[in-house]
Amino acid sequence: MSSPTLVIVGAGVLGLCAAFELRQRGHAVTVVDPGEANASRVAAGMVAPAMEAAIDDVSSDKAALFRAGRDLWPAFATASGVALARRPAEWRGGDAKAIAARLEALGFQARRDGDRVITEEDYQIEPEQALAALRNALGEAVVSARVTGLAVSAGGWCVDLDGGVLEASAVVLATGAAGPVEGAPEATRRLIADIQPIRGQIGVVARELTPHVVRGPGAYVAPMTGGAVIGATMEPGRRDTAPDAAVGDRLVEAAWRVLGREAKPLEIEWRAGVRGASADGLPLAGRAPDGRGLFLALAPRRNGWLLGPLVGAVVADAIEGRTPSPNARALDPRRF
Numbered sequence: 001m002s003s004p005t006l007v008i009v010g011a012g013v014l015g016l017c018a019a020f021e022l023r024q025r026g027h028a029v030t031v032v033d034p035g036e037a038n039a040s041r042v043a044a045g046m047v048a049p050a051m052e053a054a055i056d057d058v059s060s061d062k063a064a065l066f067r068a069g070r071d072l073w074p075a076f077a078t079a080s081g082v083a084l085a086r087r088p089a090e091w092r093g094g095d096a097k098a099i100a101a102r103l104e105a106l107g108f109q110a111r112r113d114g115d116r117v118i119t120e121e122d123y124q125i126e127p128e129q130a131l132a133a134l135r136n137a138l139g140e141a142v143v144s145a146r147v148t149g150l151a152v153s154a155g156g157w158c159v160d161l162d163g164g165v166l167e168a169s170a171v172v173l174a175t176g177a178a179g180p181v182e183g184a185p186e187a188t189r190r191l192i193a194d195i196q197p198i199r200g201q202i203g204v205v206a207r208e209l210t211p212h213v214v215r216g217p218g219a220y221v222a223p224m225t226g227g228a229v230i231g232a233t234m235e236p237g238r239r240d241t242a243p244d245a246a247v248g249d250r251l252v253e254a255a256w257r258v259l260g261r262e263a264k265p266l267e268i269e270w271r272a273g274v275r276g277a278s279a280d281g282l283p284l285a286g287r288a289p290d291g292r293g294l295f296l297a298l299a300p301r302r303n304g305w306l307l308g309p310l311v312g313a314v315v316a317d318a319i320e321g322r323t324p325s326p327n328a329r330a331l332d333p334r335r336f
């Protein structure tokens, strides 16, 4: 049995951001993940408070939370080695007037030019680089294994792995859209079981299509090293991750329309991931509803990368017993 540490279950963006933040604050952490494909890896990496707020027509409180998530990124990126790109993001298409009006109402800077709306408020990271940088920063604290069960122990939690046991002073569940871990207390199990899976398909193209993110009806196109990505679907209730050819065809058609160019044959590697979403679309971050020393970093829906550093800070504050900030109250798993 190892000496007690904070155990983070899951090495997607939320688990790694929480682990990185805790490590920065001087805590000993162990991150456990079997290393399979996850939603964080297939994402487009947009850190996009403005476009996300406008497209989903969110409340001003939610927009402020998105903005707060974005504002943590520059310092987080510098500390962790994640490359943060700041270039314009653009909406193109019929709803431009409505998108521009929503951005203005929510206090985001943007300019409209016909059927285009351009903002400098959104950033982008590249998921593969970002995951590698975070794992690299955490070094040997990331362990390749699956957590198979939890049990209360004298010092906190006994964490069973498929190949060992860890003694944890506290546990953070950052398991994405997966079901509850065996041994989690009842109210936590129910909360996790209520997380809605939303499948998302995205295509990786080894050809440059745009110098900055362009979004529009039915698709977006985002630059990525060596080419671009075409995304992405929102398919609630689906957990399958095999690429769906019909879904891909629809995305490509919409992407050419959004770019305003004649369709050309493209070689596309399709990927799919499953996002977890809570009932109000905001993450579950902080103390679990039951179970001492149990914390959650789950269900960021479409904004796991945008909100990763914020979720990490909220979870670290909860573990340290700090007074919750207004953002922490908005993400409190016990709000349901």
Ligand SMILES: Cc1cc2nc3c(=O)[nH]c(=O)nc-3n(C[C@H](O)[C@H](O)[C@H](O)COP(=O)(O)OP(=O)(O)OC[C@H]3O[C@@H](n4cnc5c(N)ncnc54)[C@H](O)[C@@H]3O)c2cc1C
Binding pocket: 009, 010, 011, 012, 013, 014, 015, 032, 033, 034, 035, 036, 037, 038, 039, 040, 041, 042, 043, 044, 045, 046, 047, 048, 145, 146, 147, 148, 174, 175, 176, 177, 178, 181, 199, 200, 201, 202, 231, 232, 233, 272, 273, 274, 275, 276, 297, 298, 299, 300, 301, 302, 303, 304, 305, 306, 307
């Ligand atoms: C196509 C697509 C495009 C997207 N684009 C963007 C975007 O541009 N910007 C943005 O902000 N967000 C985007 N998202 C959303 C974002 O990817 C998710 O919100 C985010 O990745 C969720 O992160 P997570 O850490 O909660 O889950 P995941 O990334 O799914 O990670 C969960 C991890 O937990 C591990 N795990 C599960 N069970 C166990 C266990 N028992 N033991 C150990 N480990 C376990 C899994 O192996 C996995 O690695 C996109 C998502 C998709 C699908």
